[in-house]
Amino acid sequence: MKRLFFLTFLLLSACASAPPAKAPQWSKVPRVVLDAFCVRLRNEGVSRDSTMVVVKSTQPLITPGSLAALSNISPKGGTNLDLPTLADEINTTAQFLDLEIPTSGCSWRTIDAIDRKRDLDTMILQLSPPFVNPFVKSEAGLFARMSVGGDSPEWYWIPLAHKGEQLGVGHILPLSLYEE
Numbered sequence: 001m002k003r004l005f006f007l008t009f010l011l012l013s014a015c016a017s018a019p020p021a022k023a024p025q026w027s028k029v030p031r032v033v034l035d036a037f038c039v040r041l042r043n044e045g046v047s048r049d050s051t052m053v054v055v056k057s058t059q060p061l062i063t064p065g066s067l068a069a070l071s072n073i074s075p076k077g078g079t080n081l082d083l084p085t086l087a088d089e090i091n092t093t094a095q096f097l098d099l100e101i102p103t104s105g106c107s108w109r110t111i112d113a114i115d116r117k118r119d120l121d122t123m124i125l126q127l128s129p130p131f132v133n134p135f136v137k138s139e140a141g142l143f144a145r146m147s148v149g150g151d152s153p154e155w156y157w158i159p160l161a162h163k164g165e166q167l168g169v170g171h172i173l174p175l176s177l178y179e180e
Helices: 002-016 031-043 064-073 083-093
Strands: 051-055 107-111 123-127 140-148 151-163 166-169 173-175
Touching: 031 051, 031 140, 031 151, 031 166, 064 083, 064 151, 064 173
Parallel strands: 051 107, 051 123
Antiparallel strands: 123 140, 140 151, 151 166, 151 173
């Protein structure tokens, strides 16, 4: 009986604890990330004829506010964490990368940075560097920030999964984050 209890305990422990994730080590953000976000935009009603504008490299979007929004969608949350310190720690180790732009799916146009005069009425996507979700240690991902000329942003969490050399993108989740 003790042995059965012990084996059951080991089985449940193994199932309950996924291995910790690692931030992806890429030379560029793979095209599959933009492909998945393209699908999300289409599902939200963005026209197939629209050209999407994207900042061509990852941006410093990991802030106390974005981490707080991420903690709100995480099962255990993270209300006891010092979010400013955590954001600084993640940004210190984050690797800023260029994006690999897909040639199919959405039509993408890259820009170096948002110019509020030039991009006044343009929908622009920015991505953060990939990092381990501090609230779900078995998950890595990145933030997406979609705005109109840099204003009125919508935020998303893009979870990532690796299996061998294959990269998968999970269900892209909207975040409740309001910038001041």
